Amino acid sequence: MRASLIQIAVSEDESVEARRERAAALVREQAGAADLVVLPELWTTGAFAYELFGTEAEPLEGPTYEVMAKAAADAGVWLHAGSVPERDPEGPLYNTSLVFSPTGELAAAYRKIHRFGFDQGEAVLMSAGRDLVTVRLPRTTLGLATCYDLRFPELFRGLVDAGAETLLISAGWPERRRAHWTLLARARAVENQAYVLACGTAGTHAGVPQAGHSIVVDPWGEVLAEAGPDEEVLRVTLDPAKPATTREQFPALKDRMLGLTPPRR
Numbered sequence: 001m002r003a004s005l006i007q008i009a010v011s012e013d014e015s016v017e018a019r020r021e022r023a024a025a026l027v028r029e030q031a032g033a034a035d036l037v038v039l040p041e042l043w044t045t046g047a048f049a050y051e052l053f054g055t056e057a058e059p060l061e062g063p064t065y066e067v068m069a070k071a072a073a074d075a076g077v078w079l080h081a082g083s084v085p086e087r088d089p090e091g092p093l094y095n096t097s098l099v100f101s102p103t104g105e106l107a108a109a110y111r112k113i114h115r116f117g118f119d120q121g122e123a124v125l126m127s128a129g130r131d132l133v134t135v136r137l138p139r140t141t142l143g144l145a146t147c148y149d150l151r152f153p154e155l156f157r158g159l160v161d162a163g164a165e166t167l168l169i170s171a172g173w174p175e176r177r178r179a180h181w182t183l184l185a186r187a188r189a190v191e192n193q194a195y196v197l198a199c200g201t202a203g204t205h206a207g208v209p210q211a212g213h214s215i216v217v218d219p220w221g222e223v224l225a226e227a228g229p230d231e232e233v234l235r236v237t238l239d240p241a242k243p244a245t246t247r248e249q250f251p252a253l254k255d256r257m258l259g260l261t262p263p264r265r
């Protein structure tokens with residue numbers, strides 16, 4: 001299975017509309033070279049451009065959905081189109097990832113569960129999703145997560161319990177915490193014996209330099225590919241059998257001890 005991670009640069013120098021068209025062109029360029037294409041978190045606005053979340057919010061089937069559904073079909077790829085600020089018909093905003101099939105059908109939508117910012121930014125502007133989401137592909141099952149979710153291992157265990165073997169993390173991770181990004185991506189791969197494909201943004205938006213360094217880690221924790229800091233398409237070939245063989249040969253997941261007794265006070 002061939003995957004392309006599109007580490008697109010996000011900056012105020014480019015309009016949202018222009019970046020949407022440019023991202024679609026980059027997806028189309030993967031035709032014949034990839035089975036699965038991944039975009040980062042909130043690449044239309046930038047993950048830290050809080051003032052744009054409301055103004056650029058879209059309904060689920062909004063402009064990004066339309067452009068990306070067509071790009072997936074044109075390229076004939078499974079497309080994780082990254083996330084958009086989604087305005088729910090009821091009013092709240094969500095940070096919602098969209099996955100399209102190679103015929104351009106919506107295969108899944110995942111509303112980010114852990115919002116970043118503590119008492120500001122995304123944490124107050126967006127509502128939290130509640131649902132774990134997996135997507136069955138012909139040769140693997142994807143588990144979806146977004147950026148700050150990477151810090152919460154229990155979410156990934158939930159995805160693994162639901163059958164995930166390939167964990168897709170779409171992110172807008174800042175350069176300032178790049179060491180955490182790499183460490184946590186590898187940790188999630190090792191502890192879950194799963195592929196991790198973590199796609200971030202490049203460039204600087206809202207004064208926040210982005211880490212880039214999108215990374216692909218195999219179920220043994222080996223880094224198969226890592227991008228640099230700038231815009232780049234990171235290409236990698238995965239063996240869809242590897243999560244299962246790793247879990248058979250080193251069956252640590254079977255040794256989980258659930259329902260432990262809390263310490264006595």
Ligand SMILES: NC(=O)CCC(=O)C(=O)O
Nearest residue numbers: 047116147148172174177
């Ligand atoms: N967009 C995000 O979720 C940023 C997360 C982050 O900066 C961190 O976890 O550190």
